[in-house]
Amino acid sequence: MAPVEALTDHAERCARTLADAADVRVVTHDDADGLTAGAIAAEALDRAEIPASVRVVDGLSTDRIESIAADGGTVWFTDIGSGQLDAIAAQSDWTPVVADHHQIADASIDAHCNPMLAGLDGASDLSGAGAVYLVARALVGSEARDLAAQAVVGAVGDRQLVDGELVGANAAIVDEGEAVGVIERTTDLDVFGRQTRPLPQVLASASVSIPGVLDDPATVTAWLATHVDDPDQRWADCAPATRQTIASALFQAAIERGVPADRIDDLVGTAYTLAREPDGTALRDAAEFATLLNATARYDESEVGIALARGERGDVLDRARELLETHRENLSAGVDLMLDRGTTTETAIQWVDLEDAVRPTIVGIVASLARSELPDRPIIAFADDDGDRKVSARGPARLVRAGLNLGVAMDRAATHVGGEGGGHDIAAGATIPAGSERAFLDEVDAIVAEQVGGAEGGPADTADSATN
Numbered sequence: 001m002a003p004v005e006a007l008t009d010h011a012e013r014c015a016r017t018l019a020d021a022a023d024v025r026v027v028t029h030d031d032a033d034g035l036t037a038g039a040i041a042a043e044a045l046d047r048a049e050i051p052a053s054v055r056v057v058d059g060l061s062t063d064r065i066e067s068i069a070a071d072g073g074t075v076w077f078t079d080i081g082s083g084q085l086d087a088i089a090a091q092s093d094w095t096p097v098v099a100d101h102h103q104i105a106d107a108s109i110d111a112h113c114n115p116m117l118a119g120l121d122g123a124s125d126l127s128g129a130g131a132v133y134l135v136a137r138a139l140v141g142s143e144a145r146d147l148a149a150q151a152v153v154g155a156v157g158d159r160q161l162v163d164g165e166l167v168g169a170n171a172a173i174v175d176e177g178e179a180v181g182v183i184e185r186t187t188d189l190d191v192f193g194r195q196t197r198p199l200p201q202v203l204a205s206a207s208v209s210i211p212g213v214l215d216d217p218a219t220v221t222a223w224l225a226t227h228v229d230d231p232d233q234r235w236a237d238c239a240p241a242t243r244q245t246i247a248s249a250l251f252q253a254a255i256e257r258g259v260p261a262d263r264i265d266d267l268v269g270t271a272y273t274l275a276r277e278p279d280g281t282a283l284r285d286a287a288e289f290a291t292l293l294n295a296t297a298r299y300d301e302s303e304v305g306i307a308l309a310r311g312e313r314g315d316v317l318d319r320a321r322e323l324l325e326t327h328r329e330n331l332s333a334g335v336d337l338m339l340d341r342g343t344t345t346e347t348a349i350q351w352v353d354l355e356d357a358v359r360p361t362i363v364g365i366v367a368s369l370a371r372s373e374l375p376d377r378p379i380i381a382f383a384d385d386d387g388d389r390k391v392s393a394r395g396p397a398r399l400v401r402a403g404l405n406l407g408v409a410m411d412r413a414a415t416h417v418g419g420e421g422g423g424h425d426i427a428a429g430a431t432i433p434a435g436s437e438r439a440f441l442d443e444v445d446a447i448v449a450e451q452v453g454g455a456e457g458g459p460a461d462t463a464d465s466a467t468n
């Protein structure tokens with residue numbers, strides 16, 4: 001519990017400020033962590049009998065902060081705000097409260113709860129929803145404990161897991177959720193879709209590649225048929241003995257096929273189950289719940305996500321499922337389109353322009369999904385984004401081992417053409433002005449060529465077809 005106690009003072013100061021308010025406007029971020037953060041805030045204020053409203057935003061520009069502050073009163077920023085603390089602190093005649101986990105701008109306000117204020121890591125020790133949960137607990141006491149379930153969904157949705165499990169203050173919140181019976185944690189295969197998806201898709205989601213076994217749903221199906229009677233059942237429906245059979249066979253196959261021991265460990269993770277939700281629904285698995293919430297935000301229906309995270313069901317749940325179904329269809333159509341158009345090959349990269357055929361909010365996932373079909377060079381995909389161009393870059397792991405760093409390449413090349421970019425070595429993105437694509441591509445190509453140049457496993461100079 002120590003990591004949580006380190007933030008007690010901050011959480012209590014936020015709670016006291018909120019308790020003094022006549023009403024509170026909650027402003028939250030539009031992803032799974034932000035939606036659960038906003039839902040926890042709204043529930044806690046409701047239980048404290050403080051009238052509240054919730055607004056979901058994709059970001060906080062200084063203009064937006066000014067206009068929010070101009071309406072006065074108490075505003076609770078959740079999963080957002082720490083990065084804009086300078087602009088928030090600069091406003092007067094209102095009362096801001098911030099519960100967030102992002103990097104803190106060089107400023108301070110009285111009511112601010114952020115893991116980094118206590119020396120904790122905002123990427124792995126506590127999510128935005130977790131920071132809000134701590135304030136909620138300070139506001140309404142043990143009455144807030146069932147909201148630990150939403151905090152866990154937020155942390156999992158924010159990809160805070162370390163080696164497949166939640167750690168630090170996140171783990172302390174899991175303990176509280178277990179104590180009141182809303183969360184169960186079990187050691188399981190580290191896969192996605194345990195509650196709702198058929199086995200082949202579930203196993204194919206493992207981050208470990210076992211050649212000839214875990215390549216794609218088709219090879220998984222063929223492999224499964226030799227081990228279980230019904231390869232199409234859902235993981236959640238499998239008898240414990242069947243799960244055990246599958247897990248043992250997977251480990252065996254991994255060892256036989258020479259998968260390194262540390263990668264074999266990555267087959268195992270922790271499942272976070274929302275114990276009070278119905279069996280076989282996305283609501284029961286923290287990662288699937290988070291995916292459902294993300295789908296509502298990606299299609300501009302965040303209010304559906306907030307309601308779902310607050311416990312509404314019925315029409316709200318139906319709509320969220322529809323949006324997720326649409327999302328899956330859009331992803332598969334996006335991948336088909338990308339493969340259909342084919343990529344244009346440069347020296348070290350390949351690229352494709354999806355124009356307005358793919359939403360800027362999903363082009364990165366489409367590029368990730370298409371990557372296994374286009375393995376020879378990093379993929380750069382463009383999509384229209386409100387007058388600008390959204391860029392997503394995804395690279396093969398073997399090139400990352402050879403020196404590829406797409407985060408650096410996106411940052412430098414975007415800056416070069418007056419845009420902004422960044423991210424990770426294997427997955428990165430940028431937004432650049434329309435018309436600057438050619439200059440941007442030349443720059444990315446030169447940077448990537450230098451990163452991987454000469455290294456074994458660099459791009460082959462003959463492979464120029466993307467569609468086969």
Ligand SMILES: [Mn+2]
Binds near residue numbers: 034079129
């Ligand atoms: Mn977050």
